[in-house]
Amino acid sequence: MDTADLFPPIDLDWQTKSRRRYAAAVLGGEADRIPVDPMMLSHSTVACGFTIRDFYEKPELGAHCLGYVQQLYDLLPVTKYYFAHPWMPELGIRLKFMDYTPPVPENIVVEEPEDVDLLEVPDAEAIQKGFTFTRLSRAYDYIKEKLPTMFVPISPCPEPEGSGAGLCGIEQFLMWTMTDMDLALKLVRKYTDTAVSGAEALAKRYGMALLTTGSVLANSDIMPPETIDRIAADNLEYLVKQALTRGAGPQVFYHFCGNHDNDYHLFINKIIYSPLTIVHMGYHGREVFPAELLKEAFGDKATIMPSVDTKRFIVANPKAIYDEAERQIIGGRDSPKGFILGTTCEVPPFSPPGNILAMVRAAKDHGSYGTW
Ligand SMILES: [Zn+2]
Numbered sequence: 001m002d003t004a005d006l007f008p009p010i011d012l013d014w015q016t017k018s019r020r021r022y023a024a025a026v027l028g029g030e031a032d033r034i035p036v037d038p039m040m041l042s043h044s045t046v047a048c049g050f051t052i053r054d055f056y057e058k059p060e061l062g063a064h065c066l067g068y069v070q071q072l073y074d075l076l077p078v079t080k081y082y083f084a085h086p087w088m089p090e091l092g093i094r095l096k097f098m099d100y101t102p103p104v105p106e107n108i109v110v111e112e113p114e115d116v117d118l119l120e121v122p123d124a125e126a127i128q129k130g131f132t133f134t135r136l137s138r139a140y141d142y143i144k145e146k147l148p149t150m151f152v153p154i155s156p157c158p159e160p161e162g163s164g165a166g167l168c169g170i171e172q173f174l175m176w177t178m179t180d181m182d183l184a185l186k187l188v189r190k191y192t193d194t195a196v197s198g199a200e201a202l203a204k205r206y207g208m209a210l211l212t213t214g215s216v217l218a219n220s221d222i223m224p225p226e227t228i229d230r231i232a233a234d235n236l237e238y239l240v241k242q243a244l245t246r247g248a249g250p251q252v253f254y255h256f257c258g259n260h261d262n263d264y265h266l267f268i269n270k271i272i273y274s275p276l277t278i279v280h281m282g283y284h285g286r287e288v289f290p291a292e293l294l295k296e297a298f299g300d301k302a303t304i305m306p307s308v309d310t311k312r313f314i315v316a317n318p319k320a321i322y323d324e325a326e327r328q329i330i331g332g333r334d335s336p337k338g339f340i341l342g343t344t345c346e347v348p349p350f351s352p353p354g355n356i357l358a359m360v361r362a363a364k365d366h367g368s369y370g371t372w
Contacts, residue, residue, distance in 0.1 A: 003060045004146045006048075007068050015149055018070075019077040024369070025338040026251075026276055026303050034333060034367035035340050036075055036359050037305065038313075038347035039255075041083070042102070043356075044069040046349045053099050056083050059139035067147045073356055079147060081139045082156040082212065087194045088163055089131035090122050100349075110168035116186050119167070121193040124200040124246075133201055140206060155202045155209035155248045157195035158255060160239055161231045162217035164188035170217070177227050188235055196242045203247030210251040211243050214280070215267075219258035228263040233270045240272040251276040254302075257345050259283040264297060273301045280305035282344040288324065291332030291339075303338040306331065308359060310344045313351040318358035325362035333367055341367065 017032065024031035042055035044065040055062040063081040070076050084102040085095055092109035110116055127133050140153045157163075164187045165173035176184040202209040217223075218232035240252060252274045256264065261284045271279075279298040281289035291306035298304055306328040312321050325341055333339050341363050347356060366372075 003058075003064055003142070006061075007064055010067060010071055010147060010150065012149065014071055014074070015077050018074065022077055022340075025340050026278065028338070030369070032368060033363050034329065034369075036073075036342075036363050037080075037340050038075070038343045038351075038356055038359060039345065040066065040069065040075070040080075041346050042349045043347050043351055047072070047353065051099065052101065052349050053097055056103050057097050059135050060142040063139040063143050064146065067143070067150045070150070073353070074360055077150060078152040079139075079143050079150045080152070080154060081143070082136065082154040082158075084158070085163065085166070086132045086136070086156040086158070087127075087130075087191065087198050088166060090127060090194055090198075091119055091167060091191065093166065095131070105166055108167060108169045110172075110187065113180070113183055115168075116183060116190065119187075119190045121190055122197055124197045124204065127194070127197045127201045128205075132198060136202065137205060140202075144206075152251075153202055153206040153209045155195075155199040155211050155243065157192070157199070157211070157213045157239060157243075159216035159257070160192045160195065160213065160235055161188050161215060163195075164191040165217055167191060174222070177223065177231060181227075181230065184231060185235070188231060189238075192235055192239050193242075196239065196246065199243035199248035200246035207247075208250065209248045210253060211240065211248050212253040212255065213239060214253075214255035214257060216255075216257040218263075219256075219260055220262040221259045223263075225263045225266060229266045232263075233266045236267070237270050237272060244272065244274065249276075250274050251278075253278045254280060255345075256281045259285060260289065261285050264289070264293075268297050268301075277302040278305050278340060279303070280307070280342055282307060288328065288344055291328040291330075291335075295332045295335040299332070299335040299337060301337065303340060304332055304335045305340040305342040307342045307344040310347060313343070313348050313355045315355075316352065318354045321355050321358040322362045325359045326366050329362060329366040330372075333372060339367070
């Protein structure tokens with residue numbers, strides 16, 4: 001059976017409404033309420049009776065499940081298909097598909113400092129034959145054909161410094177950030193340039209590519225602010241400038257994963273803001289990053305995406321999610337460039353639907369335009 005034959009059609013009336021909602025949050029305009037984006041990936045396949053592994057192993061199926069479940073929960077008007085560790089196989093990393101997690105890297109490719117110079121950055125043409133582009137384009141070609149109204153290609157580079165670290169192993173990398181910063185920076189730049197080639201190749205094929213990036217390993221629990229400034233903030237500026245110059249964008253999504261209480265300010269004036277930029281921040285210490293602070297720091301530059309704690313989604317307590325969503329919405333819903341309600345990181349694959357729907361309910365009750 002064809003993948004597309006497994007799903008009922010997308011309701012276009014729903015989609016129009018959802019699209020208006022998303023446009024209002026990013027560009028302004030009229031809509032019913034603020035949008036909700038729980039950063040769903042493999043929850044979509046699980047919710048349709050498939051597996052976590054299926055999401056990564058079968059891009060067409062993963063993409064269709066995403067589109068279908070976005071509608072089911074009344075979330076985003078687009079599929080937003082991408083996956084972990086993009087562009088790493090292009091530098092020699094072997095990814096192993098797992099049953100209960102995203103694919104995991106099996107090897108490292110940098111053992112000695114000299115190995116960094118030996119890494120060859122593929123150009124946009126070479127990258128089209130690689131693991132990442134092939135899988136992403138399978139998903140996006142499929143969406144374009146089967147779910148054309150939900151089509152937005154994503155150019156992923158979710159964690160430039162974390163992926164650079166994955167090339168040599170995290171411990172080695174953290175050691176280099178303390179003993180040989182230039183080497184650590186050179187390694188991250190090799191990965192970043194590979195991701196830029198990927199962005200260029202995707203933009204060439206589809207005419208655009210929503211750039212999704214941010215920092216994950218570079219957070220206040222792991223590194224001092226001086227290190228984050230160089231390894232993450234400076235490099236993000238470079239990455240986004242390069243990717244936009246080569247045709248990616250115009251949308252940019254920044255996901256700052258983990259705790260950023262002592263470093264969020266470093267990014268404010270350094271990252272690049274396209275006219276369609278969303279800034280998302282995970283935690284402030286052990287708590288969710290407060291919507292008020294996100295609004296104050298980034299609200300005049302970008303759409304903000306405050307979060308509900310992802311950890312809550314595996315606990316049988318929808319009300320706790322509703323309450324946190326309510327606090328975050330009230331704290332940031334009047335942000336000048338718009339508000340999207342998110343989760344601190346990808347919503348866990350086995351989240352009960354009642355928990356995800358608690359966010360949507362909070363968005364209706366407290367995020368309806370004209371009622372505050
Ligand atoms: Zn994350």
